[in-house]
Amino acid sequence: MEFQFFLEVLVGGLLAGVMYSLVALGFVLIYKASGVFNFAQGALVLFAALTFVGFQNMGLPFWAALIITLGVMVLMGIGIEKIVLRRLVNQPPISLFMATIGLSFFIEGLAQMVWGTEVHGLELGITDEPFEVGGVFISSFDLFAAGISGTLVAVLALFFQKTKLGRALRAVADDHQAALSVGIPLQHIWAIVWAVAGFVALVAGLLWGSRLGVQFALTLVVLKALPVLILGGFTSVPGAIVGGLIVGAGEKLAEVYLGPYLSGGIENWFAYVLALVFLMVRPEGLFGERHIERV
């Protein structure tokens, strides 16, 4: 019985972890392709979810709303590239990071200005009935979300490793100037990456939105994704998944077994401390690229 309870907590944590990975994935994409630590990912998640719900409330069917929202996200990606990033080429990474914080404020304001600030429900038509596998209850919604995330990760990993575009993306991440000099169109590449990140944000927004309700708190999932990111390494798509699993499982187990001794509420920082301790051993994350430093 004791072991079964442990398993249930573990599986619940692992499945929740996949949801974290989904957000972390958006970060990894942009970091890998442009070296930008994109703090606005959470704002994109909120914007995507709000836009989708907004169109659905206008009476559009699921698929129409999905396609229109996807279009909006792609336009947004192109817009961000044209208005913000193009003017910041070759700036130090901290400037780009700050620009994305500014961007996240802008997008959050915009999203709420257009679609309002009230909490919207989001129904994806998936029943959330727990079912039993070997005495362990698993939420079917979690399983569905995990399936979607897994597929997304597999597709993106293939895209980065196998396609010409993926190679170009990795080249840009390595060195803006060098990539430009071998004829990679930097502007197009960035627009594509931000559009893809918008797509990932849409998926994350739909799954998280139907879990938490579509509201401002969605932007806070960024803070859940960060420890996943440092655990897995900023540059690794599989790292985002494994990091998510570790963080999800660790968080749930700690909450159940350590929480009572520490009077609860530890889920806010546990993942960060876990990641911090881990980083002491491997500073570039699980799958991050090792940097060799020379003078």
Add this chain to the structure above:
Amino acid sequence: MIYRESGQFKTSYQNDSVIFPIKQDRMFIFALLALAALVVPMFASEYMLSGILIPFLVLSLAALGLNILTGYAGLLSLGSAAFMAVGAFATYNFLVRVPGMPLLLALVLGGLCAAAVGILFGLPSLRIKGFYLAAATLAAQFFVEWVLTKFSWFTNHSASGVISSPPLEVFGIALDTPVSKYLFTLAVVVVLALAAKNLVRSSTGRAWMAVRDMDVAAEVIGIPILKTKLLAFAISSFYFGIAGALYAFILLGTVDAQAFDLHRSFQILFMIIIGGVGSILGSFLGAAFIVLLPIVLNLLGQLLHGIVSTQFLSNLEMMIFGGLIIFFLIVEPLGLAKMWQITKEKLRLWPFPH
């Protein structure tokens, strides 16, 4: 014409190493200090003092701390507010638990506590770099917030988790009017700003800059990396701690751990980005900008009042804020301090074109 340094000769080493080498700069600073210390208390309204000037001074101090850490030592931190919280709560406990504790000593001790916590969370910085470190400093942010909320010992077992400032006095003078609070804050900030200005041009400051520009190279020329980085964490956290205590007791009076949340950390980061990374002056310019912007936006909002809803306005404010940050980064990535420097260069030639 006016701003020209020709004819100012440096005839001794002492002359050569003064903080403000140009005579006009010195006069400007003295005039500014005199204005701030003598004229402002006479004429400024209560709102002007406690709504604009005190927040500006306190936040400048915090920005100064972050500028030491990020601007000079190159260690990006997103946990500034946590160290401010440590300073505020430590000062509170010293004041409440030790009878007859003078305020200044409590402030310094509070700052030292913050410095100790800063060293603790700075330890990983030897191995972790860049954005990994930034994300790791978030651990400090959330952990400290949790500890201060969960354990009632820190708030002297106050039921609501709120700490209220005890009656404050310095050398027998009670700090109970806006003017006295303002003057006290001004004195603390001026002393610490001068200390920082001197620090960054000392060997410590040069070691920080060497580590910032390339840590491996710095190590090769014999700079102890860990010590240098930890010193940056300690000193910047000391500044945060003092700023936090001033923020809690001089500015607000009553405060809980939520006043020092992630949002505050970002606010301080914005200040140094807009003001200028790696510039003491920039910390002040950035703080002034961040304090004044919401006030100006609010005034503009009042003009539009009735035409649009308040919710629309608050969202518009967010958009303008975000937009301005991006605008600044694109137009002048080195911030207001750099703009000021360019203006000064131009002033040296003015009004003649060559």
